Amino acid sequence: MENKSSFYSRVYEIVKLVPVGRITTYGCIAKYLGTASGARMVGYAMNVSHSDSEIPAHRVVNRNGILTGKHHFDGVNLMQELLESEGIVVKNDKIVDFEKILWDPMIEL
DNA sequence: CGGTTGACGCTGT
DNA sequence: GACAGCGCCAACC
Numbered sequence: 001m002e003n004k005s006s007f008y009s010r011v012y013e014i015v016k017l018v019p020v021g022r023i024t025t026y027g028c029i030a031k032y033l034g035t036a037s038g039a040r041m042v043g044y045a046m047n048v049s050h051s052d053s054e055i056p057a058h059r060v061v062n063r064n065g066i067l068t069g070k071h072h073f074d075g076v077n078l079m080q081e082l083l084e085s086e087g088i089v090v091k092n093d094k095i096v097d098f099e100k101i102l103w104d105p106m107i108e109l
Numbered sequence: 110c111g112g113t114t115g116a117c118g119c120t121g122t
Numbered sequence: 123g124a125c126a127g128c129g130c131c132a133a134c135c
Contacts, residue, residue, distance in 0.1 A: 006133085007131085007133080008132090008133080030131090035130075035131060037130035037131065038130055038131040039130085040131075040132090041130085041132055041133085044132080044133075045133095048133085
């Protein structure tokens with residue numbers, strides 16, 4: 001666990017801890033980091049996460065369970081494909097049973 | 110050191 | 123119920 005001062009590094013660690021078949025939200029991560037209002041920062045951190053191929057950014061969605069960041073992937077369908085590949089059902093760019101598979105670091109940790 | 114940005118969230122109309 | 127605007131905080135130029 002590298003203790004990086006960068007806010008992003010912390011986000012990476014959280015996302016990496018998300019188990020397969022589960023997802024988390026920007027707001028939950030932001031809140032867990034102490035910056036509840038900085039949900040945008042979490043999303044921005046994911047953008048930088050491209051340097052780290054170990055980060056399943058597709059498991060991170062907005063608080064509605066919508067694949068808001070799918071546009072940032074290699075392909076618009078890639079994000080949904082990855083989620084479905086892990087057993088997550090996605091419909092209309094939204095995660096089905098989103099609340100059921102939601103993995104909240106504040107609760108799980 | 111200051112301005113801009115950004116994969117969000119909430120409240121108001 | 124849908125849409126728009128504002129706020130937040132941290133990194134980047």
